[in-house]
Amino acid sequence: MSSSHGYFETLGVDASRAWGRFWFTPTDPITLGVLRIAVGLMALYLVACYTPDLNRYFGDDGLLPVKLMSDLEQPTRNDLESVPPQIREAVPREFRLSYLDWIHDSNGLKAVHLAGLIVLLLFTLGLFTRLTAVASLVVFLSYLHRAPMLTCGTEPIVALLLFYLCIGPSGSACSLDARLAAKRRLDMSKVDEGFRVRKTPWATVAVRLIQVHLTLVYSMMALSKLANDSWWNGLGIWWLIAKPESRMIDLTALHQVPLLVNAWTYAVLLWQTLMPIMVWNRLLRPLMLGVNAVMWILLAPVIGNLPFAAVMIVASLAFVSPETIRRFLPRRTAAETAVPAHAVL
Amino acid sequence: MSMYSDPSSSRTSHVDERDYPPDWWRAVVSFLIFVHLFALAVAVLSNWNPSTLSIRLRQNVPLVKPYLQALAMDQAYLPLYGLTFAMEEDTDMAVDLELQLPDGTQRQITLPSNGLWPRERWRRDARLAETAGDLTGERFKNIESLLPQAIAAHYVAKYGTKGGTIRFTRHKLLSLEALGSSDPALRDPYNPIFYTRVYEARIILVGGSVQLLKKEAAAEVAPAAAEKGKP
Numbered sequence: 001m002s003s004s005h006g007y008f009e010t011l012g013v014d015a016s017r018a019w020g021r022f023w024f025t026p027t028d029p030i031t032l033g034v035l036r037i038a039v040g041l042m043a044l045y046l047v048a049c050y051t052p053d054l055n056r057y058f059g060d061d062g063l064l065p066v067k068l069m070s071d072l073e074q075p076t077r078n079d080l081e082s083v084p085p086q087i088r089e090a091v092p093r094e095f096r097l098s099y100l101d102w103i104h105d106s107n108g109l110k111a112v113h114l115a116g117l118i119v120l121l122l123f124t125l126g127l128f129t130r131l132t133a134v135a136s137l138v139v140f141l142s143y144l145h146r147a148p149m150l151t152c153g154t155e156p157i158v159a160l161l162l163f164y165l166c167i168g169p170s171g172s173a174c175s176l177d178a179r180l181a182a183k184r185r186l187d188m189s190k191v192d193e194g195f196r197v198r199k200t201p202w203a204t205v206a207v208r209l210i211q212v213h214l215t216l217v218y219s220m221m222a223l224s225k226l227a228n229d230s231w232w233n234g235l236g237i238w239w240l241i242a243k244p245e246s247r248m249i250d251l252t253a254l255h256q257v258p259l260l261v262n263a264w265t266y267a268v269l270l271w272q273t274l275m276p277i278m279v280w281n282r283l284l285r286p287l288m289l290g291v292n293a294v295m296w297i298l299l300a301p302v303i304g305n306l307p308f309a310a311v312m313i314v315a316s317l318a319f320v321s322p323e324t325i326r327r328f329l330p331r332r333t334a335a336e337t338a339v340p341a342h343a344v345l
Numbered sequence: 346m347s348m349y350s351d352p353s354s355s356r357t358s359h360v361d362e363r364d365y366p367p368d369w370w371r372a373v374v375s376f377l378i379f380v381h382l383f384a385l386a387v388a389v390l391s392n393w394n395p396s397t398l399s400i401r402l403r404q405n406v407p408l409v410k411p412y413l414q415a416l417a418m419d420q421a422y423l424p425l426y427g428l429t430f431a432m433e434e435d436t437d438m439a440v441d442l443e444l445q446l447p448d449g450t451q452r453q454i455t456l457p458s459n460g461l462w463p464r465e466r467w468r469r470d471a472r473l474a475e476t477a478g479d480l481t482g483e484r485f486k487n488i489e490s491l492l493p494q495a496i497a498a499h500y501v502a503k504y505g506t507k508g509g510t511i512r513f514t515r516h517k518l519l520s521l522e523a524l525g526s527s528d529p530a531l532r533d534p535y536n537p538i539f540y541t542r543v544y545e546a547r548i549i550l551v552g553g554s555v556q557l558l559k560k561e562a563a564a565e566v567a568p569a570a571a572e573k574g575k576p
Binding site: 020023024045046049053056061062063064071072075076078080081082084085086087088089090091093095097144145149152153155156159160163205212213216220221223224225228230236238239240243244245246248252255258261303304305306307 | 385415421423425428432437439463475476484502518525535
């Protein structure tokens with residue numbers, strides 16, 4: 001009885017310590033800074049692509065009037081299972097908030113669109129980041145919720161990254177905010193004398209949330225393939241290659257080497273199955289991140305969706321250690337999130 | 346002495362005692378993280394072959410559904426992220442409209458149309474066509490006309506047409522074995538045998554609003570679109 005009590009006490013204490021170490025050990029926000037730029041650029045691109053089609057989609061006589069969203073949502077509200085899986089994410093949801101729902105005229109649409117692009121640009125540059133991070137999420141979600149049938153796998157990933165970048169101090173590195181703050185705080189000419197990085201637990205929370213969410217996404221990707229015949233029989237990649245309109249490159253010549261098609265399919269299956277496990281191993285992480293990038297680059301022209309492949313690679317940056325990122329950045333950038341070494345010693 | 350060891354410490358970076366959060370902060374944030382992860386688990390479990398438990402959690406736990414849906418996290422990360430399941434819905438879809446213009450000529454419109462730049466625009470049109478096409482059929486009788494009607498109303502208003510036809514065509518995929526066939530027709534992915542019509546309707550104007558008369562069931566008329574489609 002007492003030994004079991006002791007066991008559970010130890011388990012509780014150790015689990016609590018591990019939880020604290022995992023989520024709250026202060027870390028360098030440089031990872032969030034780099035992610036902010038990459039995700040900001042992705043969001044900017046995706047929203048900017050609406051520019052020529054604003055009226056065509058959302059205008060008074062547009063393809064997708066607001067009323068259509070509620071007409072589609074209500075019959076499927078409590079029965080999403082009735083919708084084919086491939087378009088389930090394309091069906092409007094009950095709780096959606098989009099400022100585009102209230103704007104239909106051409107000039108109004110142009111004005112809010114321009115404002116949205118400016119917000120995303122400021123966020124990407126890292127100016128007033130605390131404010132523009134939240135505003136960027138609102139902007140991006142507004143487009144996503146206004147017409148989910150125009151989105152694919154890319155948008156939900158960008159949205160979740162924007163959400164987590166709101167939580168962490170994404171503007172405290174690689175940003176105009178950081179540069180302005182550093183000018184006030186540091187004599188940049190003495191950067192080489194040494195500095196210490198300002199670490200924060202919020203950066204850890206945000207990065208960990210991205211890592212955990214990404215692990216969930218990869219796990220589901222792998223599970224869906226493991227449960228599907230076309231990936232077991234080695235033809236999954238073929239069914240992507242065979243889509244004549246979607247693909248960006250014609251690889252149908254590979255029908256002459258079916259073994260290569262099989263091998264590619266199994267490689268994708270293996271990579272996505274191992275990724276959520278092995279990326280947590282410090283030694284295997286660089287290997288998995290490299291494989292991840294290569295596999296997405298190879299898949300991108302086949303699935304015909306470069307932004308999706310790009311955003312999956314960008315999201316995986318959350319697993320790159322801050323030290324590695326700093327090694328690739330100019331020393332001045334690194335110093336912007338630092339305080340002088342003599343202030344520590 | 347710091348409470349936690351920092352395995353990533355280096356010459357230029359180390360953790361200062363002042364950087365560690367207080368206990369109350371960790372308790373509050375831990376609770377919020379737990380709630381968030383719980384909501385994500387509910388989203389995954391309730392969006393794909395859901396159990397009674399997962400549906401009840403999604404519907405009855407306060408704020409879970411609004412939280413997930415508002416943040417676009419109400420996802421199982423399965424269909425789109427699985428890339429393909431080799432199902433009928435994993436094929437390309439196109440929307441074709443034949444419109445009779447007021448001057449008596451005909452205009453053909455295809456969604457997605459080739460040549461859109463950047464490609465993201467093409468992809469959005471393709472996704473719209475895919476959604477509209479996949480929502481047709483007996484299973485979706487109450488909603489199948491909604492997207493076709495909206496698409497038709499847009500082009501009727503744009504070109505001031507009196508009517509026309511709207512068609513949804515699925516482009517079936519060529520199997521690996523078919524490409525090895527000795528018959529060239531079977532190796533051509535653009536051969537008409539690989540196209541299936543999934544929906545066809547006549548576009549008609551009734552009292553200034555656009556209605557669709559589905560070809561397979563002539564008596565079936567889509568609900569009228571309010572204030573849309575005025576020529």
